[in-house]
Structures are given as structure tokens and as C-alpha cells.
Amino acid sequence: MRIINFIQGTLIGLGLFLLVLIPVSSLFLDIGIPLRTFLYDASFVTVFMVMIIRPLSDIFIEYTWLRRLVIFRKGFGILSASIIVGFMVQQILTPDSTYFSTLFSSRFFSFDHYAIFAHLGDVSGLILLLTSNRLSQRLLKMNWKRVQKLSYVYFYSGGIYEAFFLHNSFALYALMAVTNLTVLAWGAKMLRKESDRVFTPLGSRLA
Secondary structure (H helix, E strand, O other), X not given: OHHHHHHHHHHHHHHHHHHHHHHHHHOOOOOOHHHHHHHHHXXXXXXXXXXXXXXXXXXXXXXXXXXXXXXXXXXXXXXXXXXXXXXXXXXXXXXXXXOOOOOOOOOOOOOHXXXXXXXXXXXXXXXXXXXXXXXXXXXXXXXXXXXXXXHHHHHHHHHHHHHHHOOOHHHHHHHHHHHHHHHHHHHHHHHHXXXXXXXXXXXXXXX
8 A cells, every 4th residue: 555655755745846936947948848748648548547447347346456556547537637727727827828818709510620629628627627526526515526627628639639639649549449348348237227226135124
């Protein structure tokens, strides 16, 4: 458990470090396209890990080590969203930035160049990052899990943008993998519930 906590803390710490480093460093130097592309790819890979761990653990329930990996969803999620939000803050801090002025314009929600998916990823990533803490859990209570379902919006919007605008073949395969595994996990849960209902002893049902 110490190793798991260490890895989790490292992921969260790295995410928060990048959240500060990306916008601050952009004030003093130009982040080149290769580094920017690497960070965006890293963000998508980590959110892919977030989305794939849960269905895998639900499908292969006999492998208890998969269930233990579910804890890393928080660390991977914070790391992924921190990169995206870091670049968002960078845009806001850029001199003569037009980010807020275009926020409610038609261009912001345009399907041209898949812009709407990029912005949906930005907004959902910001919300997820701000609510990935215990204080938000206490304040939102039952609604916290509903807010966290924005992870699907975050993943699919980012995946669509990466796959079809940036022509990232991994993103396309990741979208298909997560979709198929999520459906399979739901089916496996339904089958187990039906099996439990059928094989529940009669005495237990009447008790």
C-alpha cells in the first residue's frame, strides 16, 4: 500500500507542478510545438488510463490487483487535467489574449477544426480538476459523483479532437477500446446481478 500511495502522490504532485510550470514558463520562453504535442499526448494517455481501469476491474473481477489500480484514477485524472488547464491559463495570461472575449462567441462552439471539442475538453477538465478533492466531496455530497461523470465528456471530446483534427491514430483506438470495454463491463455487471438473483436461496428471498 505504501508503493501505491507513493505513486499516487507522485502523479498528483507532477500534475500540480505542471499546472504551475506551463503558464509560468510561457511568460519567459516559447514552448515549442514538439513539447506542447508531447504534453497533450501525455494528457490524453493518462485520461485513457482513468477511463480504462474501471471497466477492466469490473470485467476481470477475479484479478484483485486490477481493483487496487482503481485508486490511481484520481492521480491520472489530476495529471491529465492539470496539463490541459495549464495551457488554458497560458492562453489567458498571453498579452492581448482574446480567450474571454471569444468564450461566448459562435467561433468558440464551432465545429470548424473541431474547436467545440477542444473547448469542451478545456471546460470539463477545469471542472474535474477543481472538484478532485475531499472538500468538494463534502460540499457536493451525492452530486459529486454526477460531476465526476464529466470525465466521459473530457475523454471523448479530447479523443475526438486528437483523432480527427490532430490525426492521432492512438486516440481513435483509445476511443474504441474504452467504448467497447465500458459496454462489456456494463453487460458483465448485469449478468452477475441476474446470476445472483437466480441462485439466491429461496429462504434468503423470503426472509
